[in-house]
Amino acid sequence: MAFTERSEPTRTAILSAARKLLTEQGYDGTTIRAVAAEVGIDPSMVMRYYGSKAGLFSAAVDVKLHLDEVPKVPANKLGEPLARHFLTRWEGDPSDEAIILLLRSAATNGVAAEHMRTIFDTQVARFVRRRIGTGADGTRRAGLVSSQLLGLALTRYVVPLSPVVKMNLDAVVSSVSPVLQYYLTGNLGSAVKARRKATTGS
């Protein structure tokens, strides 16, 4: 659907109201009616722009990871700038709170979980493919990178674990960088192979 320039402020207001209500009430507690009331428009207007509650949600938390902004460094040095990119987006000014909101919603709601899955499956996988070029292996590497990044977001912002929260940004980046590097270019699974070898050899 093409939008006229005139509709832009209304759409911005709808998305802003949706994010506010989603943060306060969660996905299940947020209705099209309440979003419309918050903006002071008719619910049919929200439906006209976004089609459904799921459509509104997707637009409100349309998370762009902006992975093209990660500095172009050699593959074996990519862990650190990738870690810093995420942390800075989450804690920068202005911070990207949409992904935190999405993570919170995804834990309890299927639509949000599907949306989050798409974002990580596509954006992170594409990034890994472009920068590392690992072929079929790249999808698994992207999944493992996502597991650590989302685990960090979870324990730092959503279910705050004190030692993770207390670290400053540089300390987190420096601790997590070697892990991302290993997932991106390391020999996945070498530990178990080594252990099996040792067991067989003894």
Place this chain on the structure above:
Amino acid sequence: MAFTERSEPTRTAILSAARKLLTEQGYDGTTIRAVAAEVGIDPSMVMRYYGSKAGLFSAAVDVKLHLDEVPKVPANKLGEPLARHFLTRWEGDPSDEAIILLLRSAATNGVAAEHMRTIFDTQVARFVRRRIGTGADGTRRAGLVSSQLLGLALTRYVVPLSPVVKMNLDAVVSSVSPVLQYYLTGNLGSAVKARRKATTGS
């Protein structure tokens, strides 16, 4: 409060009903009244045993990580059995679904988040202190271990990312073991120090 043996079946039934409703409705959607109705008893009986909804929740998802069952191996070989311990608990027979339920609840509810925080802050921290003996550093190591383990639980069970779900148990264990080992005994932050040195030197 001391419980008589006679009360045991009722308490088991209450906890089982609570877990069922928490899985289906989430923390906010689960009421003492609904749990009592599911068991076929008076709500006052639930209150008598568990005091409050928060108390009932804590009892229902009283997650014991059983970290004392992790094989006693040297500290520099601890990553693999620790990874295997968690994965096997989550996917074994019978599997421990309480932690998945807790993770789901913790993302949207303060009581559940606090409960999860306590479990990981205390049980994982104690494990690291006992097995690694790293002093003050141990708390941070425990936090980072938790960030990866919870990230794995999140992306494998709660917000399933396809490449993480598709890996079999051995593949996940072998991929994640070196990361846990690094968090347990590695030189945290070495990557950034190396980078800074390289930058200064150039």
